[in-house]
Amino acid sequence: MAALGSPARTLRGLLRELRYMNAATGRSYRDTAAYRYLVKAFRAHRVTSEKLCRAQHELHFQAATYLCLLRSVRKHVALHQEFHGKGERSVEESAGLVGLKLPQQPGGKGWEP
Amino acid sequence: MWRRCLCLRDRWRRLLNQPSGGPTAIVRTGANIPSLSRAYAPPAERKRFYQNVSITQGEGGFEINLDHRKLKTPQAKLFTVPSEALAIAVATEWDCQQDTIKFYTMHLTTLCNTSLDNPTQRNKDQLIRAAVKFLDTDTIWYGVEIGSSTSIMGPNIPDRTREVLVSHLASYSMWALQGIEFVVSQLKSMVLTLGLIDLRLTVEQAVLLSRLEEEYQIQKWGNVEWAHDYELQELRARTAAGALFVHLCSESTTIRHKLLQD
Numbered sequence: 001m002a003a004l005g006s007p008a009r010t011l012r013g014l015l016r017e018l019r020y021m022n023a024a025t026g027r028s029y030r031d032t033a034a035y036r037y038l039v040k041a042f043r044a045h046r047v048t049s050e051k052l053c054r055a056q057h058e059l060h061f062q063a064a065t066y067l068c069l070l071r072s073v074r075k076h077v078a079l080h081q082e083f084h085g086k087g088e089r090s091v092e093e094s095a096g097l098v099g100l101k102l103p104q105q106p107g108g109k110g111w112e113p
Numbered sequence: 114m115w116r117r118c119l120c121l122r123d124r125w126r127r128l129l130n131q132p133s134g135g136p137t138a139i140v141r142t143g144a145n146i147p148s149l150s151r152a153y154a155p156p157a158e159r160k161r162f163y164q165n166v167s168i169t170q171g172e173g174g175f176e177i178n179l180d181h182r183k184l185k186t187p188q189a190k191l192f193t194v195p196s197e198a199l200a201i202a203v204a205t206e207w208d209c210q211q212d213t214i215k216f217y218t219m220h221l222t223t224l225c226n227t228s229l230d231n232p233t234q235r236n237k238d239q240l241i242r243a244a245v246k247f248l249d250t251d252t253i254w255y256g257v258e259i260g261s262s263t264s265i266m267g268p269n270i271p272d273r274t275r276e277v278l279v280s281h282l283a284s285y286s287m288w289a290l291q292g293i294e295f296v297v298s299q300l301k302s303m304v305l306t307l308g309l310i311d312l313r314l315t316v317e318q319a320v321l322l323s324r325l326e327e328e329y330q331i332q333k334w335g336n337v338e339w340a341h342d343y344e345l346q347e348l349r350a351r352t353a354a355g356a357l358f359v360h361l362c363s364e365s366t367t368i369r370h371k372l373l374q375d
Binding site for chain 2: 003018021032033034041061064068076079080082083087
């Protein structure tokens, strides 16, 4: 029932996720340990003589799971930044919402040190 | 009277575990002096303090190095994992943090820390029992003698099924069981977790089945991105991390090279 698709597709998705992750840092994504490991693993386990190889399916499943993990973490962080990342409004902004403005007090409030 | 004051002061000092002596008291190195922060304040955000993340192999397994320092668990144990793929995945998690470290996105690291520290001190039986408890409230019927029920109390799980399940779960290692229990508590279903471990369901399918009711309501009433999608992605992330953790902790890789024979 597991609709995994082709291994090439999973590998492409994984490399894309790695690229997004390393886009912000200066380094290229090809230097990361994850890239080297993934490419080596996909190459090594590509060919097997058995027709219905459960181990190959297992490895592909693990790769697909990791891809899902990377993708969903990225989307989760993006959603968090967009909707929940703003924090509280400052006092000036809150006053501005209802059309009020805080008074200018160049000397500071009386009770502050 | 001043003697009594001195006596009280010494007793107070002993309660606070401070050395008696004036301002020239010895500074204890490495002691945990409780700070005066609020009890419910969230932990201060840590900035990314390292440049490079790398992996080395030690005696117990694979270790993560942040620059030159070795990564440690919250209880200050050395962070070792048995599998290289897991170590690389954890290193990637640490590597993709920018500016501030968002611990809530580092699911694999959290799972490894829980397995290494075991802060709630649970043994295998307690973990298995906690996971099997979800069988009673499982809303997905898999057709293996679980039975279905239309009342609110849920089906009566025959003891035979429970025994089989318990003995099956007991065959996993402690680390794998932590992962299984984590996935079960995320998906709220034992059947779905077993399907995921057995490679029958992908993570997306399992999460979809777990949220069946919500998906139906979304199709009927519409999707709210900042709530539905947010929860969906978070659930997917946690479930994927748990499933990957279980697989990587309970596998062993052997490569046999066969020569082509003409």
